[in-house]
Amino acid sequence: MKTERDDALELMAFADGQLDGEAKERAQRRLETDPLARELVAQMHDVRVKAWLEDAADEQALRGGADHIADAVFVRLGGAAGRSAFFVGRVRRGVALVAALALAAGIPLVGFVRRAFLRAPAPVAAQLDPRVTSLRSSSAGVELDEIDSPSHDVSVFEISGAAGELAANAPPPSSVVIWIDDKPGAP
Amino acid sequence: MISRPRFEMAALSLTIALGAAELQAGVPSRPAVEISVIQASLTDGGLTLDSQLPDLARHTREQPFLRFNTFKLLDRRELPIQVGKPVVDTLVNGRTLEVTLLDVADRGGDKRFHLRAGIDEPGKQALLKLLEVTAGANDPFFVAGQAFRGGTLFLEIVVRP
Numbered sequence: 001m002k003t004e005r006d007d008a009l010e011l012m013a014f015a016d017g018q019l020d021g022e023a024k025e026r027a028q029r030r031l032e033t034d035p036l037a038r039e040l041v042a043q044m045h046d047v048r049v050k051a052w053l054e055d056a057a058d059e060q061a062l063r064g065g066a067d068h069i070a071d072a073v074f075v076r077l078g079g080a081a082g083r084s085a086f087f088v089g090r091v092r093r094g095v096a097l098v099a100a101l102a103l104a105a106g107i108p109l110v111g112f113v114r115r116a117f118l119r120a121p122a123p124v125a126a127q128l129d130p131r132v133t134s135l136r137s138s139s140a141g142v143e144l145d146e147i148d149s150p151s152h153d154v155s156v157f158e159i160s161g162a163a164g165e166l167a168a169n170a171p172p173p174s175s176v177v178i179w180i181d182d183k184p185g186a187p
Numbered sequence: 188m189i190s191r192p193r194f195e196m197a198a199l200s201l202t203i204a205l206g207a208a209e210l211q212a213g214v215p216s217r218p219a220v221e222i223s224v225i226q227a228s229l230t231d232g233g234l235t236l237d238s239q240l241p242d243l244a245r246h247t248r249e250q251p252f253l254r255f256n257t258f259k260l261l262d263r264r265e266l267p268i269q270v271g272k273p274v275v276d277t278l279v280n281g282r283t284l285e286v287t288l289l290d291v292a293d294r295g296g297d298k299r300f301h302l303r304a305g306i307d308e309p310g311k312q313a314l315l316k317l318l319e320v321t322a323g324a325n326d327p328f329f330v331a332g333q334a335f336r337g338g339t340l341f342l343e344i345v346v347r348p
Contacts, residue, residue: 142328145301148317152332159249159329177341179251180306180315180332 007037015041141174153181216267218300218324219347220286222276224262227255227331228338239263242327243343251331255339265347280335282308284342289319298324300346306330324348 007030013019014027030037147154157177225240235257236244246252266274266286273287289301299321306315320328327345334340 142320142322142326144328145319145321146317147315147319149313149315151312152314155251157249157251159246159252175326175328176320177251177329177331178315178318180330182314182333182339 011037011040142176144176144178147178149180155179155181217348218268218288218291219265220268220274220288220302221263221265221343221345221347222284222286223260223343223345224279225341225343226259226261226335226338227252227341228257228259229255230257232256235259252341257338258341261340268346278306278333278340278342280333280340282306282314282333284330286344288346292321298348300324302344302346304330304344306333322346 010019010023010027011030014024014031019027027037031041144156147156155178157179159175159177223240225237225243233256234247236247237258237260239260240258243252243258247256247258252258261279264276266276268274268286268288270288270290273285276284276286278284283306285305285307287303289303292299292301300323301321302319304315304318304320305313307313314333315330318330322328322345324346325348327343329341329343331339331341333342
């Protein structure tokens with residue numbers, strides 16, 4: 001039986017138009033019955049998410065530790081209990097979807113959430129991966145404590161001011177960009 | 188009746204007093220929250236960075252700045268801030284940004300400013316109901332994503348101690 005991560009990868013391939021035959025039909029059936037799958041595919045069509053993923057993939061220095069977080073996220077994606085927890089709010093969902101996409105692509109989110117210390121709601125990755133929460137000890141820069149934007153999706157970007165120079169032992173990034181979707185017609 | 192020398196002395200004193208007050212008024216009250224409204228857009232050509240945004244250059248290779256190549260400062264204000272007293276800034280798109288200093292902590296000799304922010308729009312649901320960050324002095328953070336005149340607004344918020 002396939003894992004949730006395989007499902008996500010298949011959906012990403014579907015969004016990219018790379019599937020055909022049985023795999024394509026399987027993805028289409030999944031989309032018909034699974035709102036999360038539909039949202040994942042919709043997110044994949046968002047040019048900003050695409051750009052972010054591509055750029056993140058290029059950041060080789062950020063690689064490492066993806067499997068651990070990815071497993072945790074996709075375990076959470078499976079099952080009714082996990083699913084309902086996953087859909088607590090739009091903010092958490094927006095962050096989590098980007099996280100899920102990145103993780104499915106093999107991109108670790110340590111850099112993404114390292115300083116996104118949400119207290120409530122907490123980011124999925126930070127909740128599930130103790131390595132991420134253990135990074136609370138750093139005191140420099142900007143710490144993100146809480147976000148609530150019930151009517152708009154939110155993404156969090158960590159910025160260091162030293163793109164291309166990030167490494168595993170680099171000091172924590174210095175700031176964050178809170179990106180709030182401001183789609184035309186949004187409430 | 189005031190004699191001329193006494194009148195001149197009084198006038199001089201008044202001038203000095205007014206000048207001192209004016210000088211004092213010109214000194215920004217601290218701490219203050221500095222709010223810069225930056226319009227980012229994607230245009231033909233290379234990177235164009237407003238000369239008033241020199242610190243932004245180091246971020247232009249990072250997401251989400253990387254999506255744009257033109258950054259223009261639309262507005263910049265420095266608002267004195269006190270613990271528990273919200274300050275409100277009307278943004279160029281009519282929305283209002285409210286920032287409250289919740290507390291100031293000392294961590295290893297460095298001041299850490301705990302801020303709460305929200306962005307409202309009259310008659311609509313809040314764009315940003317609540318954002319809380321803890322930042323060091325002169326450490327900026329950004330709230331971005333608002334569409335504006337074919338571009339996107341980046342709000343740079345920084346506490347000036």
